Amino acid sequence: MKGNFIYSNPTKIYFGDDAQTNLATALAAFGKKVLLVYGGGSIKRNGIYDDVMKALADARKEVVELAGVMPNPTLDKLHEGCDVARRNDVDFILAVGGGSVIDYAKGVSVATWYDGDAWDNFWVQQHDPAADARIIPVGAVLTMAGTGSEMNGGSVITNTAAKMKLTKAFSDRVMPRFAIMNPRYTFSLPTYQLAAGIYDTFSHIMEQYFSGDDDSTSDYLAEGLMRSVIASSRVAVKDPKDYEARSNLMWSATWALNTLIGKGKRQDWMPHMIGKGISALTDATHGMTLSGIAVAYYRHIMPYGLPRFARFARNVWDIHCDGLSETQQAEAGIDALAAWIREIGAATDIASLGVTPDLIPAIADATILNGGGYKSLDRDDVVSILLASLPTN
Amino acid sequence: MKGNFIYSNPTKIYFGDDAQTNLATALAAFGKKVLLVYGGGSIKRNGIYDDVMKALADARKEVVELAGVMPNPTLDKLHEGCDVARRNDVDFILAVGGGSVIDYAKGVSVATWYDGDAWDNFWVQQHDPAADARIIPVGAVLTMAGTGSEMNGGSVITNTAAKMKLTKAFSDRVMPRFAIMNPRYTFSLPTYQLAAGIYDTFSHIMEQYFSGDDDSTSDYLAEGLMRSVIASSRVAVKDPKDYEARSNLMWSATWALNTLIGKGKRQDWMPHMIGKGISALTDATHGMTLSGIAVAYYRHIMPYGLPRFARFARNVWDIHCDGLSETQQAEAGIDALAAWIREIGAATDIASLGVTPDLIPAIADATILNGGGYKSLDRDDVVSILLASLPTN
Numbered sequence: 001m002k003g004n005f006i007y008s009n010p011t012k013i014y015f016g017d018d019a020q021t022n023l024a025t026a027l028a029a030f031g032k033k034v035l036l037v038y039g040g041g042s043i044k045r046n047g048i049y050d051d052v053m054k055a056l057a058d059a060r061k062e063v064v065e066l067a068g069v070m071p072n073p074t075l076d077k078l079h080e081g082c083d084v085a086r087r088n089d090v091d092f093i094l095a096v097g098g099g100s101v102i103d104y105a106k107g108v109s110v111a112t113w114y115d116g117d118a119w120d121n122f123w124v125q126q127h128d129p130a131a132d133a134r135i136i137p138v139g140a141v142l143t144m145a146g147t148g149s150e151m152n153g154g155s156v157i158t159n160t161a162a163k164m165k166l167t168k169a170f171s172d173r174v175m176p177r178f179a180i181m182n183p184r185y186t187f188s189l190p191t192y193q194l195a196a197g198i199y200d201t202f203s204h205i206m207e208q209y210f211s212g213d214d215d216s217t218s219d220y221l222a223e224g225l226m227r228s229v230i231a232s233s234r235v236a237v238k239d240p241k242d243y244e245a246r247s248n249l250m251w252s253a254t255w256a257l258n259t260l261i262g263k264g265k266r267q268d269w270m271p272h273m274i275g276k277g278i279s280a281l282t283d284a285t286h287g288m289t290l291s292g293i294a295v296a297y298y299r300h301i302m303p304y305g306l307p308r309f310a311r312f313a314r315n316v317w318d319i320h321c322d323g324l325s326e327t328q329q330a331e332a333g334i335d336a337l338a339a340w341i342r343e344i345g346a347a348t349d350i351a352s353l354g355v356t357p358d359l360i361p362a363i364a365d366a367t368i369l370n371g372g373g374y375k376s377l378d379r380d381d382v383v384s385i386l387l388a389s390l391p392t393n
Numbered sequence: 394m395k396g397n398f399i400y401s402n403p404t405k406i407y408f409g410d411d412a413q414t415n416l417a418t419a420l421a422a423f424g425k426k427v428l429l430v431y432g433g434g435s436i437k438r439n440g441i442y443d444d445v446m447k448a449l450a451d452a453r454k455e456v457v458e459l460a461g462v463m464p465n466p467t468l469d470k471l472h473e474g475c476d477v478a479r480r481n482d483v484d485f486i487l488a489v490g491g492g493s494v495i496d497y498a499k500g501v502s503v504a505t506w507y508d509g510d511a512w513d514n515f516w517v518q519q520h521d522p523a524a525d526a527r528i529i530p531v532g533a534v535l536t537m538a539g540t541g542s543e544m545n546g547g548s549v550i551t552n553t554a555a556k557m558k559l560t561k562a563f564s565d566r567v568m569p570r571f572a573i574m575n576p577r578y579t580f581s582l583p584t585y586q587l588a589a590g591i592y593d594t595f596s597h598i599m600e601q602y603f604s605g606d607d608d609s610t611s612d613y614l615a616e617g618l619m620r621s622v623i624a625s626s627r628v629a630v631k632d633p634k635d636y637e638a639r640s641n642l643m644w645s646a647t648w649a650l651n652t653l654i655g656k657g658k659r660q661d662w663m664p665h666m667i668g669k670g671i672s673a674l675t676d677a678t679h680g681m682t683l684s685g686i687a688v689a690y691y692r693h694i695m696p697y698g699l700p701r702f703a704r705f706a707r708n709v710w711d712i713h714c715d716g717l718s719e720t721q722q723a724e725a726g727i728d729a730l731a732a733w734i735r736e737i738g739a740a741t742d743i744a745s746l747g748v749t750p751d752l753i754p755a756i757a758d759a760t761i762l763n764g765g766g767y768k769s770l771d772r773d774d775v776v777s778i779l780l781a782s783l784p785t786n
Contacts, residue, residue: 001640004409009402012565015657016397172405215628217621217641221648224617227708228610235608247394248610251657255614264408264644315620320713 001216001264008171009258011151012178015251017243019182020048023055023141026178030137031091034061035084037105038096039069043143046188052096052141064088069097072158072165072279072286073104075119081108082118085136093138095176098197099147099156102140106155106174109136123157123166129174140179145186145250146197146287148204148257150179158280163366165276181254183247187240191345194240196287198233198249199346202226203271203290204256210301210308211373212266222261223315228252230316230340237344268373271297274382277367284353291346292353295338295393296385305374306330338393349392360386394609394657401564402651404544405571408644410636412575413441416448416534419571423530424484427454428477430498431489432462436536439581445489445534457481462490465551465558465672465679466497468512474501475511478529486531488569491590492540492549495533499548499567502529516550516559522567533572538579538643539590539680541597541650543572551673556759558669574647576640580633584738587633589680591626591642592739595619596664596683597649603694603701604766605659615654616708621645623709623733630737661766664690667775670760677746684739685746688731688786689778698767699723731786742785753779 014022027034034056043049056063066084069077085093085108095105111118113134121127129135140150148154153170189197209222229252235245255261274297275289284292302309310326313319313333321329342348355363364382375381407415420427427449436442449456459477462470478486478501488498504511506527514520522528533543541547546563582590602615622645628638648654667690668682677685695702703719706712706726714722735741748756757775768774 001644002637004411005406006415007406007408012399012401014399018397022399215624215637215641217618217625217644217648220617220621220624221614222617223620224613224615225610227616228613231608231613232610244395244608247657248608251394251610255610255653264640 001218002214003264005263007259007263009151009175010172010177011175013151013181013254014178015181017182017184019180020051020055020141023052023180024058026139026180027055027059027061027092027094030139030177032060032062033064033088033090033092035064035066035088035090035093035108035136036096037066037069037081037093037101037108039067039098039101041067042188043096048096048141048143048185052094056094064090069101069104071100072156073100073107075157075159078104078107078111078118078157082112085112090136093136094141095138096141096143098142098144099149102138102142102149102176103147103155103157105138105140106153106170107157109138109174110170112136119157119159123168126168128171131173135173138174138176140176141185142179142181142250143185144189144193144197145246145253146200148201148253150176150181151254151258154257163280165280181250183243183250186246186250189240191237191240192285194236195345196285197253198229198236198287198344199291199341200287201249201253201256202229203287203294205229205261207268207271208262208265209312210298210305211268213307214265216265218261218263218265225252225256225261226316233344266372269370270373270377273368273370274363274385277363278350278353278355280366281359281363282354284355288347288353289350291341292348292350293385293389294341295334295348296388298334298337300381300385300388301373301375302330302334308374309333350386350389351391355386355390357387357390394611395607396657398656400652400656402544402568403565403570404568406544406574406647407571408574410575410577412573413444413448413534416445416573417451419532419573420448420452420454420485420487423532423570425453425455426457426481426483426485428457428459428481428483428486428501428529429489430459430462430474430486430494430501432460432494434460435581436489441489441534441536441578445487449487457483462494462497464493465549466493466500468550468552471497471500471504471511471550475505478505483529486529487534488531489534489536491535491537492542495531495535495542495569496540496548496550498531498533499546499563500550502531502567503563505529512550512552516561519561521564524566528566531567531569533569534578535572535574535643536578537582537586537590538639538646539593541594541646543569543574544647544651547650556673558673574643576636576643579639579643582633584630584633585678587629588738589678590646591622591629591680591737592684592734593680594642594646594649595622596680596687598622598654600661600664601655601658602705603691603698604661606700607658609658611654611656611658618645618649618654619709626737659765662763663766663770666761666763667756667778670756671743671746671748673759674752674756675747677748681740681746682743684734685741685743686778686782687734688727688741689781691727691730693774693778693781694766694768695723695727701767702726743779743782744784748779748783750780750783
């Protein structure tokens with residue numbers, strides 16, 4: 001690797017089929033008043049809510065509940081959470097859910113005691129709260145694998161009025177202080193969400209891997225993670241209650257996006273930019289927006305990064321490349337990716353996600369062009385990729 | 394992965410060819426009086442000492458120097474360091490060096506204000522200091538890649554009188570608070586030490602990889618790290634000033650032993666046990682004791698873990714295994730390992746390290762049998778492996 005970097009990731013992870021038994025201990029280091037944040041209430045049906053309330057009682061905490069955090073949490077909901085946190089002067093935020101709920105908790109963490117406009121200053125301007133700014137510490141109980149939010153500083157907030165979905169990567173002060181990760185907590189997830197989470201994880205890895213041309217330890221780690229995700233996904237989609245597979249998927253998702261595999265190297269992130277453009281105009285599930293455009297996107301940039309695509313075929317998909325040209329190797333790798341997307345039940349197109357041809361210009365307008373991948377895309381490239389993604393890839 | 398675990402690694406890493414420019418900032422969070430710990434004085438010849446003293450001055454610290462930490466730091470030297478730290482009531486320990494110096498600093502960290510006998514209670518009994526016990530925080534400036542001590546709680550201390558070299562893995566309180574990692578700081582290392590560090594790193598990975606039979610993300614990450622070490626080692630031994638290669642080797646060494654790739658799985662560590670037995674009876678360099686016995690050790694346990702050895706051949710060494718039996722694949726993997734040990738200039742036997750046949754019974758006696766690998770070794774196994782390691786493997 002050639003790049004310089006700082007790596008800091010102090011989140012303490014309690015992982016395993018008894019992970020929740022550590023929750024009361026993990027909470028002990030923090031203040032008395034806890035804001036409990038969760039989503040639509042599925043945690044009340046699958047027993048997770050009861051586990052959490054028991055731990056909160058064991059730790060003698062006062063609990064303020066804030067439910068109803070939606071997938072793609074909105075700026076309006078963020079303001080509501082800040083009001084509740086401020087009014088109750090909470091000492092800690094415990095997020096119980098998937099990436100949306102944890103992202104939301106980090107948003108409330110930084111915005112509650114901030115005087116300025118959180119949207120303009122944090123999300124649009126990409127500022128980080130100052131080192132002495134008051135934030136509220138966050139902890140997480142993870143119920144869905146994929147986003148990696150449990151061990152990073154990322155927070156994605158959607159401004160419905162402005163039709164913008166923006167990501168902020170806050171520094172390590174805003175990362176969850178701890179995360180409770182019990183793979184069994186993900187067993188009751190619908191298979192559609194399972195597939196979306198698997199592909200989200202895989203896309204995080206690819207979007208760090210498909211950029212740069214130096215020899216970097218980060219890329220070898222990325223290859224290892226991709227191989228693990230592929231192996232476990234094939235087991236999990238057939239038997240969602242296979243503990244070993246769900247456990248690997250949960251842990252791989254964490255390491256796919258806790259900054260490690262992007263250290264010291266260029267990164268891409270263009271699929272996430274296009275995916276967020278789609279999400280701003282439709283209700284589509286995040287992971288599916290990524291798989292829906294993946295094959296068209298990677299075919300589009302492949303000529304500009306042939307050696308890396310050939311390496312992907314050999315090292316990730318175990319394709320025997322003797323006698324194949326570099327282009328043939330690269331194509332075989334993308335073919336393998338396409339077949340696997342189909343195999344795990346992720347979206348193979350964007351028409352099925354509600355994208356109609358007339359929406360494409362607006363999606364292209366909502367797509368931020370970041371120039372990180374092997375080809376620096378312009379708006380026409382994005383339109384081409386979206387058009388090529390309408391039918392099944 | 395099937396196992397439950399806690400992962401916590403708060404060490405903040407400043408990595409790159411300007412990493413030392415962060416040292417004054419990193420020191421700012423700690424108290425005024427710094428114990429500066431280093432080895433034989435090579436840092437005064439290569440300019441690292443001057444960089445460090447400048448940062449200490451910029452951070453307005455009072456400095457107490459403690460030089461002369463030897464490879465395989467001794468209990469006597471530990472007592473000396475504790476006396477100096479206590480007499481000066483230091484607030485922080487800055488270790489500048491390789492694994493021995495950083496291990497030593499952690500030893501002084503926990504032993505200085507401990508009332509009992511550090512050898513009996515920490516190293517022999519494997520106790521951790523209590524959460525409210527006074528320790529002295531440690532930071533590191535790394536000058537040699539291999540041991541991983543810069544991002545873990547490990548400390549290896551040798552009791553010369555008892556002829557025992559023991560490792561303690563302390564909890565995250567004792568891990569370095571930060572580590573400054575500039576790959577250029579390793580350029581002036583003699584090639585013998587470079588090879589020893591490379592093999593030490595590789596052995597750390599193998600000793601976590603060659604145990605257990607579940608499907609585990611940890612093992613895929615281990616394969617990625619091994620591939621990166623192999624690729625970069627081949628460049629570095631030919632051109633020790635290749636920044637990219639030295640940078641990958643430095644970062645891989647950190648992740649080989651900061652607990653990540655062993656999470657949720659069984660681990661082996663028998664080669665390290667035998668290597669420490671050799672070190673207790675000879676002056677041999679640590680990494681060379683591991684490479685000297687590796688081929689004999691792995692041939693000895695191979696029949697008990699055939700599927701993993703075959704996987705090692707395919708996924709780490711890219712051996713085309715079509716038409717080969719599982720045993721043939723496994724043997725091809727060990728052959729590749731043997732050839733690579735020779736290629737990088739690591740020891741291929743233990744006779745060249747000063748081991749004579751008459752020492753073998755005492756080495757076997759000094760070897761702790763931990764039962765972690767594919768075969769649970771007894772003393773006769775150890776003697777067989779040592780005898781088979783005397784001539785070139």
